[in-house]
Amino acid sequence: MSKFEKIEFYSKKKHTYQLLPFRFTDLDETRHVLSNMAGEFIVLDKTEVPKIVRHELSESDPTYTKLRSRHFLIDDKTSIAPELLGIKLRTRLNKLPSFTALHMFVVTLRCEHSCPYCQVSRQSEDKIAFDMSEETARKSIELALKSPSSEIKIEFQGGEPLLNFPIIKYIVSEAKNQNKQNKNIQFVIATNLAMINDEILNFCKEHEINISTSLDGPQQLHNANRPRAGNDSFEKTVDGIKKVRDALGRQQVSALMTTTFSSLKQVKPIIDTYLEQKFDGIFLRPLSPYGFAIKTKSFASYGLTSWLQFYKEGLEYIIELNKTGIEFREYYACTILAKMLTSNDPGYVDLMSPSGIGIAAVVYNYDGAIYASDESRMLVEMGDDHFKIGDVNLNSYEEVFGHENLLNAIEDSFAFSNPMCNDCAYEHFCGADPVYHYAIGKDYVGRKPSSDHCNRNMFIFKLLISKMEEDPFVKRLFTNWANGK
Amino acid sequence: MTKLDGKLDFDGSPNLDEVLVKITRNKNLPKSMRSGVAWICQDTENEEFQYKINFKIKPTTNLKTVDGNVDVYLSDEFDYLTDGDIVKLDFKNKRLNTLFRINSEHNTLLLTERCNHFCLMCSQPPKNTDDSWLLKDAFDLISLIPESTKNIGFSGGEPTLYGDDLIRLVLHAKTQLPNTSLDILSNGRAFSDPTYAKKFSDVNHPNCCIAIPLYSDDATLHDFIVQSNGAFDETIKGMSDVSVCETNRGT
Numbered sequence: 001m002s003k004f005e006k007i008e009f010y011s012k013k014k015h016t017y018q019l020l021p022f023r024f025t026d027l028d029e030t031r032h033v034l035s036n037m038a039g040e041f042i043v044l045d046k047t048e049v050p051k052i053v054r055h056e057l058s059e060s061d062p063t064y065t066k067l068r069s070r071h072f073l074i075d076d077k078t079s080i081a082p083e084l085l086g087i088k089l090r091t092r093l094n095k096l097p098s099f100t101a102l103h104m105f106v107v108t109l110r111c112e113h114s115c116p117y118c119q120v121s122r123q124s125e126d127k128i129a130f131d132m133s134e135e136t137a138r139k140s141i142e143l144a145l146k147s148p149s150s151e152i153k154i155e156f157q158g159g160e161p162l163l164n165f166p167i168i169k170y171i172v173s174e175a176k177n178q179n180k181q182n183k184n185i186q187f188v189i190a191t192n193l194a195m196i197n198d199e200i201l202n203f204c205k206e207h208e209i210n211i212s213t214s215l216d217g218p219q220q221l222h223n224a225n226r227p228r229a230g231n232d233s234f235e236k237t238v239d240g241i242k243k244v245r246d247a248l249g250r251q252q253v254s255a256l257m258t259t260t261f262s263s264l265k266q267v268k269p270i271i272d273t274y275l276e277q278k279f280d281g282i283f284l285r286p287l288s289p290y291g292f293a294i295k296t297k298s299f300a301s302y303g304l305t306s307w308l309q310f311y312k313e314g315l316e317y318i319i320e321l322n323k324t325g326i327e328f329r330e331y332y333a334c335t336i337l338a339k340m341l342t343s344n345d346p347g348y349v350d351l352m353s354p355s356g357i358g359i360a361a362v363v364y365n366y367d368g369a370i371y372a373s374d375e376s377r378m379l380v381e382m383g384d385d386h387f388k389i390g391d392v393n394l395n396s397y398e399e400v401f402g403h404e405n406l407l408n409a410i411e412d413s414f415a416f417s418n419p420m421c422n423d424c425a426y427e428h429f430c431g432a433d434p435v436y437h438y439a440i441g442k443d444y445v446g447r448k449p450s451s452d453h454c455n456r457n458m459f460i461f462k463l464l465i466s467k468m469e470e471d472p473f474v475k476r477l478f479t480n481w482a483n484g485k
Numbered sequence: 486m487t488k489l490d491g492k493l494d495f496d497g498s499p500n501l502d503e504v505l506v507k508i509t510r511n512k513n514l515p516k517s518m519r520s521g522v523a524w525i526c527q528d529t530e531n532e533e534f535q536y537k538i539n540f541k542i543k544p545t546t547n548l549k550t551v552d553g554n555v556d557v558y559l560s561d562e563f564d565y566l567t568d569g570d571i572v573k574l575d576f577k578n579k580r581l582n583t584l585f586r587i588n589s590e591h592n593t594l595l596l597t598e599r600c601n602h603f604c605l606m607c608s609q610p611p612k613n614t615d616d617s618w619l620l621k622d623a624f625d626l627i628s629l630i631p632e633s634t635k636n637i638g639f640s641g642g643e644p645t646l647y648g649d650d651l652i653r654l655v656l657h658a659k660t661q662l663p664n665t666s667l668d669i670l671s672n673g674r675a676f677s678d679p680t681y682a683k684k685f686s687d688v689n690h691p692n693c694c695i696a697i698p699l700y701s702d703d704a705t706l707h708d709f710i711v712q713s714n715g716a717f718d719e720t721i722k723g724m725s726d727v728s729v730c731e732t733n734r735g736t
Contacts (some may be wrong), residue, residue, distance in 0.1 A: 065705070065706075067704050068703055068704065068705075069701070070702070071704035077704050077705055077708070078705075078717055078718050079703030079718065080704070080717070080721045080722060082719040083721065083722065083725055084721060085727060162553075230519040
């Protein structure tokens with residue numbers, strides 16, 4: 001009898017594993033990026049993927065452990081992966097229920113600059129025509145405070161918002177008065193700083209208002225991009241940055257750049273300007289598609305290629321700076337890296353799915369019109385008010401945020417269910433951006449192979465992952481960026 | 486290093502084998518407050534306290550001790566003891582144990598030396614003996630700790646091995662020390678039983694943190710480090726169960 005094995009011996013299975021859903025996409029000619037249901041990824045040689053799906057991977061293979069720890073497979077050792085994937089996915093989406101946090105108030109369209117890339121500003125002395133009234137402001141605040149979010153950020157936009165400073169003062173005090181639910185309200189003024197003065201600074205200090213300004217690069221570029229009487233925009237901005245830092249604190253001012261065709265050859269001088277002005281980082285922004293790029297499509301694709309080169313050169317320069325001990329970051333990369341390496345979605349509207357339009361950020365225009373995003377109001381300037389989702393004087397909160405065009409855009413563009421996005425390994429890092437795709441082709445989804453949004457972001461995803469794969473320093477640096485360190 | 490555990494001598498006939506007492510150096514402490522208090526006295530003083538602590542060698546001749554009072558003799562390594570500290574006087578085994586130091590920000594209560602893990606790097610390998618007297622001491626100690634204490638910790642071994650008794654202890658801490666944050670070191674596996682997780686969560690301690698170590702993102706490596714098959718999955722599930730309970734309760 002002892003020769004015979006017990007029946008349990010025959011019921012014992014040989015080592016097997018069960019695959020969980022995952023997606024894979026080219027990183028380059030030889031490697032794939034594989035991502036799990038929660039957007040965690042690994043990079044593997046293309047020869048490995050067939051082995052994995054044919055269940056030929058041995059438990060002793062180092063890839064096996066990587067796949068198991070990142071929830072690509074479960075086996076008889078561990079089967080907790082589905083729960084972990086659920087937790088991670090829920091964490092990624094945990095900002096959704098709190099709804100709209102960023103409320104942009106366009107307090108005037110008037111501006112003393114005449115930047116050619118600006119879609120919205122007006123040169124006008126007529127205050128009534130393009131300024132927000134108290135009535136409109138009050139009703140906008142009522143809507144903003146109805147948002148379920150306990151954190152409300154009110155950003156003053158223009159035009160040049162400081163040209164209508166009285167309404168800013170009114171909005172700040174009215175928002176505080178109306179804030180019966182005790183939400184945490186933060187204020188930001190997006191200004192070119194040309195009009196900054198002590199009265200404004202004192203007010204900002206009293207109400208802890210932050211400043212966001214525009215700095216396009218070195219003096220010549222900045223002044224060419226941003227003409228104003230006196231041709232001194234750069235000097236005014238730099239002087240203003242210093243004044244704000246002195247009065248409010250070093251971290252109370254941030255700057256944004258707009259990339260124009262003249263910028264494309266000057267990425268290092270642009271970054272150097274930010275270093276000179278003692279900023280901790282820069283947001284290398286894409287060329288805005290609204291306006292010229294949409295009208296001539298060949299121009300757009302030429303623009304994208306040059307911009308990608310511009311971005312890559314800039315990112316590589318910033319990495320080199322960090323290698324010499326200068327802490328400086330690129331904020332677009334930071335946003336994407338947070339999505340790649342953590343479960344905390346930074347909530348950047350263009351890189352959200354479901355799209356963040358309306359439900360993460362919303363715009364109250366000077367005339368009471370409500371737009372689903374900043375780009376939506378630029379679309380209006382091009383003659384299409386598709387993303388106008390209401391009017392503060394006419395519509396209730398429910399009518400605005402339940403607007404058919406808003407809900408359809410969000411639902412239809414949900415990337416997980418869009419053609420090509422649904423099987424893209426990079427989908428978790430990306431976003432839906434229905435406004436952009438609608439602007440290009442009157443369709444919320446768009447054709448991804450010809451979409452600048454898709455091509456640009458794919459290029460950057462691959463660039464960031466390749467850099468991390470080839471250089472441990474970059475891996476550490478990017479991990480710190482992702483975690484806001 | 487501060488000596489927390491040492492030998493004691495005593496004179497008199499204590500009516501208990503062991504007792505937890507608060508330390509005082511105040512000889513003017515009103516008589517009504519002297520119960521359960523040990524007074525650290527100088528040589529010549531002759532105040533009436535139930536327990537008197539002397540830093541000297543016990544005299545060879547038996548001095549006259551007032552009935553029911555006990556004179557305790559300690560080495561001066563315990564001279565750090567100060568008003569509000571809590572010690573355990575173990576007359577049976579002639580040991581003194583400092584359980585709570587009012588000037589320390591880190592008072593951790595050892596609840597057991599038993600554990601269902603056997604971690605490779607454990608500095609305090611588990612002992613499989615009945616040490617539930619530690620739990621009883623913890624109950625008594627929590628009743629004596631001042632309400633102004635900012636934080637206490639529960640450690641082991643694995644405290645959750647006490648099952649429902651640990652939950653009773655957390656409830657006791659909440660009742661006695663509502664303003665004191667509580668850190669519990671645990672491997673979290675017990676919480677993979679949703680009923681237990683819910684019971685724990687339902688105590689609704691206002692400021693309790695369960696600190697759970699996870700040694701790898703891969704099950705095999707974690708299980709190897711803690712020397713227990715299936716530990717990884719149970720620990721993860723435990724963490725998840727507790728957070729689900731907390732979320733459902735709206736905290």
